[in-house]
Amino acid sequence: MGRHVGIVGVGQTHHARRRTDVSQAGLVREAVDRALADAKLSMEDIDTVVVATGPVLFAAVNQPEKWVVDAIGAQGKSVVRLTSGGGAGFAGALAGYYQVAGGFSERTLVVAYDKLSEGQLQYSISTLYDPFWGREFAVGIMGFSAAYWRARMDVLGHTEEAAAMVAAKNRKNAIANPYAHVKKEVSVQDVLNSKPLCWPIKLLDVPPISDGAAAIVLSSEKMAHHSTSRPAWIRGMAYCCEADNAPERSLMLSEPLAIASRQVYRAAGITNPRRQFDVVExxxxxxCFELNYYESLGLCPPGQAAELMASGATQLDGDIPVNPSGGCMGANPIGAVGVIRLIEAATQVMGKNESHQIKDAKTALVQSGGGWANLRGCAVLSA
Ligand SMILES: CC(=O)SCCNC(=O)CCNC(=O)[C@H](O)C(C)(C)COP(=O)(O)OP(=O)(O)OC[C@H]1O[C@@H](n2cnc3c(N)ncnc32)[C@H](O)[C@@H]1OP(=O)(O)O
Structure with missing residues (x-):
């Protein structure tokens, strides 16, 4: 068990389909400036920096950490860059967490971003598949997601409506989020009637493509009071992987997420996730993925996610609100999303969410993941 680590400062950009007003470096600086100001710190107070982005083709640049260092004034510091598909931001935060928990840094800045308008998203995702087993059949993320959803429909009897309810919930929540770029309320029927992209996936089931960045300052317990009297303490954090092409791989339950949640819940003392979390991101x-996560995170028994969704429990006014921020439906700058979810959860337990604060939120759960849906992780935050 390492040292306690808290999130003491957060900052995210305004996300948009195309942020033509800033370069990639400028986008990163926008988030970093906000996070440092929120933590009442300057770059001089930071020991180590983690830069996280999606795979190279997402924003069509190599080694962005080289010029990100210039843009944020981090020259001379320990800087590592990592990528882990859609979970890049979360993996970056985990790397930063290890640095502080292990005593190698008192304060670590984690910045995650993607400027997807400058890259080739679906082509890039197709290259994530195994060159021998999967590449020939890959059609970006949509082909896999459609097969995955179809399997759940066939085996569990989940309807298109169950996923449409998730989309309608998150799109409605995004309206209050000042950083989201898609803010339009839609009904379940609108989602069902929207343009088919790769059946059963329809236009309103998928997120937009976004440019955006997000940054957090992680601090040791010793230094945290300089920034805030109420940090969001990381009570547990894990990111696990399953074999990509194993024949026994399940499309019903995310095994790596189930493993990660067991580890994290043990560390955080969570025995009844359905009752102990005040908010989930x-x-x-x-x-369709949100339904799987309900089950893999133990918010409901396996196979009962559609029932949980229909019960209203995960709505903004339910007893376990999921994605009060609007989640990816409001904005999806992929490499940044793991950090965005952490920011949303942190501000909830710090009691300072600008626009969609859940009353008296004390304990929050965050899920993130990437790869070909085989890398999944989660974290528990509390005040
Ligand atoms: C871990 C992961 O995240 S894996 C990756 C998951 N993400 C994806 O797969 C991305 C899915 N989305 C897409 O591929 C695209 O958004 C598409 C195909 C649905 C639409 O693409 P296009 O028709 O080229 O639309 P384009 O991106 O130019 O956007 C046009 C407008 O529609 C909006 N828009 C695009 N997609 C959506 C959407 N899914 N929902 C609502 N609005 C949307 C855009 O914000 C934009 O509005 P703006 O100009 O006011 O900002």
Whole structure:
């Protein structure tokens, strides 16, 4: 068990389909300036920096950490860059967490971003598949997601409506989020009637493509009071992987997420996730994934996610609101999303969410993931 680590400062950009007003470096600086100001710190107070982005083709640049260092004034510091598909931001935060928990840094800045308008998203995702087993059949993320959703429909009897309810919930929540770029309320029927992209996936089941960045300052317990009297303490954090092409791989339950949640709940003392969390933020690239996460995170028994969704419990006014921020449906700058979800959860337990604060939120759950849906992680935050 390492040292306690808290999130003491957060900052995210305004996300948009195309942020033509800033370069990639400028986008990063926008988030970093906000996070440092929020933590009442300057770059001089930071020991180490983690830069996280999606795969190279997402924003079509190599080694962005080289010029990100210039843009944020981090020259001379320990800087590592990592990528882990859609979970890049979360993996970056985990790397920063290890640095502080292990005593190698008192304060670490984690900045995650993607400027997807400058890259080739779906082509890039197709290259994530195994060159021998999967590449020939890959059609970006949509082909896999459609097969995955179809399997759940066939085996569990989940309807298109169950996923449409997720999309309608998150799109409605995004309206209050000042950083989201898609803010339009839609009904379940609107989602069902929207343009088919790759059946059963329809236009309103998928997120937009976004440019955006997000940054957090992680601090040791010793230094945290300089920034805030109420940090968001990381009570547990894990990111696990399953074999990509294993024949026994399940499309019903996310095994790596189930493993990660068991580890994290043990560390955080969570025995009844359905009752102990006040708020949950998940990275739902497509609406159908959120249903799987309910089960893999133990918010409901396996196979009962559609019932949980229909009960209203995960709505903003339910007893376990999921994605009060609007999740990926409001904005999806992929490499940044893991950090965005952490920011949303942190501000909830710090009691300072600008626009969609859940009353008396004390304990929050965050889920994030990437790869070919085989890398999944979660974290528990509390005040
Ligand atoms: C871990 C992961 O995240 S994996 C990756 C998951 N993400 C994806 O797969 C991305 C899915 N989305 C897409 O591929 C695209 O958004 C598409 C195909 C649905 C639409 O693409 P296009 O028709 O080229 O639309 P384009 O991106 O130019 O956007 C046009 C407008 O529609 C909006 N828009 C695009 N997609 C959506 C959407 N899914 N929902 C609502 N609005 C949307 C854009 O914000 C933009 O509005 P603006 O100009 O006012 O900002």
């Amino acid at each position: 998940v990275q739902e690239p497509y609406s």
